[in-house]
Amino acid sequence: MTDGFDADDASSTLAELTGYALWDRTQQAGQQVAAAYGRMIGALSASARVAVAPEFLRRVHHLLALRLVAVAGDRRRAFPQRVPPAGSHGVAALWAEVFWAARARSPDDDSGVLEAADASIRGLLTLQPSDLADPDTVRALWEQLELVEETFGGLEMEAQATVEGLQAAVDHEQQVHRKTY
Numbered sequence: 001m002t003d004g005f006d007a008d009d010a011s012s013t014l015a016e017l018t019g020y021a022l023w024d025r026t027q028q029a030g031q032q033v034a035a036a037y038g039r040m041i042g043a044l045s046a047s048a049r050v051a052v053a054p055e056f057l058r059r060v061h062h063l064l065a066l067r068l069v070a071v072a073g074d075r076r077r078a079f080p081q082r083v084p085p086a087g088s089h090g091v092a093a094l095w096a097e098v099f100w101a102a103r104a105r106s107p108d109d110d111s112g113v114l115e116a117a118d119a120s121i122r123g124l125l126t127l128q129p130s131d132l133a134d135p136d137t138v139r140a141l142w143e144q145l146e147l148v149e150e151t152f153g154g155l156e157m158e159a160q161a162t163v164e165g166l167q168a169a170v171d172h173e174q175q176v177h178r179k180t181y
Contacts, residue, residue, distance in 0.1 A: 017069060018073070022069065022073075023070075026063070026066045026070060029062050029066050030063055032059045032062075033063045033145075036052070036055055036056040036059045036060075037138070039055075039056070040053065040132065040135075041135060046133035047133075049132055049133050049135070049138065050129045050130055050133050051129075053130075053131075053132040057127055060145065061091055064091045064095075064121065064124065065089060065091050067152050068091060068095055068098060068152070069089060071094075071159075072086065072094050074159035074163075075102075075155065075159045078159035078162040078163045078166075079162065081101075083100045083104060099117075102114055102155060113151055113154070116147065117148050117151040117152075120144040120147060120148050124145070124148075
């Protein structure tokens with residue numbers, strides 16, 4: 001199983017998605033993951049769950065890639081590059097960029113949030129359909145995915161607050177400059 005994007009992105013690479021298009025695609029992907037999760041949980045047997053697991057895992061990987069394109073882009077705009085940008089748009093490459101840039105920005109952070117998200121993402125990327133035969137495992141996976149999403153949301157909010165602060169400083173400087181002339 002790869003960690004890249006799927007056929008839904010054949011006409012437009014993830015790198016080209018910005019703003020509303022990225023948000024819209026991410027919302028669609030989230031709905032598709034939720035629907036695939038519903039099919040997994042609703043499956044009446046272990047073999048039925050294993051049969052629908054490839055679609056679920058493909059959709060999870062796609063959602064992670066979209067979310068990480070957004071998070072990485074927000075953080076690149078907000079913070080100076082201390083880590084080289086990801087060389088690809090796969091989940092692993094984008095997550096490595098976001099993880100190490102966040103660690104470089106807050107090296108003394110001992111909350112464990114990034115490390116927990118890292119373990120969850122690594123686990124998600126290594127899952128095989130046969131790993132999802134048990135409904136309790138599927139539920140636990142869903143909970144991990146929700147925690148990863150919370151981490152992404154926090155990283156995005158930090159970046160957004162920084163960008164807004166930088167913009168406010170520029171606006172203030174422009175106002176001061178106009179008043180002096």
